[in-house]
Amino acid sequence: MSRKHPIVAITGSSGAGTSTVTETFEQIFRRESITSTIVHGDSFHRFDRFEMKRVFNEATAAGIAPPSHFGPEANDFTSLEKLFEQYGKDGTGRIRNYVHDEDEAFEFGCDPGTFTPWEDLEAQTDLLYYEGLHGAVKTDDVDIAKHVDLCIGVVPIINLEWIQKIHRDHSKRGYSTEDVTDTILRRMPDYVHYICPQFTNTDINFQRVPLVDTSNPFDARWIPTLDESMVVIRFANPRGIDFPYLLSMIEGSFMSRANAIVVPGGKMELSMQLIFTPMIWRLVENSRKARGLTGLRSPSIA
Template sequence: MSRKHPIIAITGSSGAGTSTVTETFQQIFTRESITAAIVHGDSFHRYDRAEMRTIHNTAIEQGKNPPSHFGPEANDFAALEALFADYGANASGKVRSYVHDAEEERQFGCPPGTFTPWEDIEAGTDLLYYEGLHGAVRTEEVDVARHVDLCIGVVPIINLEWIQKIHRDRSARGYSTEAVTDMILRRMPDYVNYICPQFNNTDINFQRVPMVDTSNPFIARWIPTPDESMTVIRFANPRGIDFPYLSAMIPGSFMSRANSIVVPGGKTELAMQLIFTPMIWRLIDNSRKARGLPGLDRRDHS
C-alpha cells in the first residue's frame, strides 16, 4: 500500500463482469477529474495467443492438463507485483496491452493475439487502476494483494459466471459452447487454487445472484438481466460504512449480515457510485496531502 500513490484493483474470473465495474470507476474518475493509469490483467499473460496454442496442443498430445490463464504457469505474477511495488513507491512502472481483435489492432498497431511493447507509465497520474484475474493473488512466491489500497472482488455465483462467459466467448470471440465448456473444465484446478482464494484478500466483494433458474448454465439461452438479480455486497471491514444511508438511498436493499447489504441487481451501479466515490475521495485526498498538493475540489459535481 502507498499513501502517496494509491492502487485500486478489480479482480474476478473470466466472465465475472469486471469490465462493468471498470465503467463505473471511469465515470467517477471523469467526474472527479482524476487521472488513472489503467492496467489490464491480460497484459501480464506470459504467452501470446500463438505461443499459448502451441503449449496447449503439446500438453494435450502428452496427456497433460494444459496451463490456464488462471494459474501461475501462464502468467507473470512477479512482473505484476513489481509494477504495483514500483507504482506505490514512485508512481512509475512498465505496462503494455494485449491486442484482442481487429479493432484493437487498429488502435495499437499490433496483430491480434500479441502484446504491445512495454512502455513507461505516463507521468502525472493520480492512481493506478488494475482490472483482471489476479489483483489480489498470493502465492508462496508473490503477494500482489499487499500493494493494493482498495481491492474489489467481482464474484457472481458460479452458474451465472459460466453463463456470462459462454455467451461472451460465443458472441465476441467466436467459440463454440463445447470449446468454452472444455476451457471451463481445464481451468477448474487453477480456479480453485488461484482465483477463489483472492476473495479473502479483497476489501469489498460484489456477488450477483440471479432470481431465475440457472440450473444448467450450458444450455441457458439468455443471461439473467440485472432486474432478475440481487447483488450481495460484503465488506471485509464494515467500520465506517454508513449502512442506514445506503439502505435509504437504494430502494429494495436490506442488510443480510452485519457486514453485508443486498441490493436489487438494477441498483448495483448506484450502489457502486455511493460506496466507491467517498473511498476514492479519501485515497486521493490522502495522496495529494502526502505530496504537498491541495485535495479534491468537491464544490460542484452535479
C-alpha cells in the same frame, strides 16, 4: 499499500463482469477529475495467443495438463507484483497491452493476439487502476494483494458466471458452447487454487445472485438481467461504512449480516457510485496532500 501512490484493483474470473465495473470507475474518475493509469490483467499473461496454442498443443501431446490463464504457469505474477510495488513506491512502472481483436489492432498497431511493446507509465497520475483475474493473488512466491489499497471482487454465483462467459465467448469470440465448456473444465483446478482464494483478500465483494432458474448454465438461452437479480455486497471491514445512509438511498436494499448489504440488481451501479466515490476521493485527496498538491473538492454523486 501507499499513501502517495494508491492502487485500486478489480478482480474477478473470466465472465464475471469486471469490465462493467471498470466503466463505473471511469465515470467516477471523469467526474472527480482524477487521473488514472489503467492496467489490464491480460497484459501480464506469459504467452501471446500463438505461443499459448503451441504450449497447449505440446502439453496435450505429452499427456499432461496444459497451463491455463487462471494459474501461475501462464501468467507473469512476478512482473505484476513488481509493477504494483514500483508504482506504490514512486508512481512509476512499465506496462503493455494485449491486443484482442482487429479494432485494438488498428488502435495499437499490432496484430490481434500479440502484445504491444513495454512502455513507461504516464507520469504524475493520481492512482493505478487494475482490472483482471489476479488483483488479489497470494502464492508462495508473490503477494500481490498486499500492495493494493482498495481491492474489489466481482463474484457472480458460479452458474451465472458460466452463463455470462459462454454467451460472451460465443457472441464476441466465435467459440462454440462445447469449446467454452472444455475451457471451463480445464481451468477448474486453477480456478479453485488461484481465483477463489482472492475473494478472501478483497475489501469489498459484489456477488450477483439471479432470481431465475440457472440450473443448467450450458443450456441457458439468455443471461439473467440485473432486474432479475439481487446483489450481495460484503465488506471485509464494515467500520466506517454508513449503512443507514446506503439503506436510505438504495430502494429495496436490506442488511443480511453485520458486514453485508443486499441490493436489487438494477441498483448495482448506483450502489457502486455511492460506495466507491467517497473511498476514491479519500485515497486521492490523501495522495495529493502527501505529494504536496492541492486537494480535491468535495465528492459528488451526479
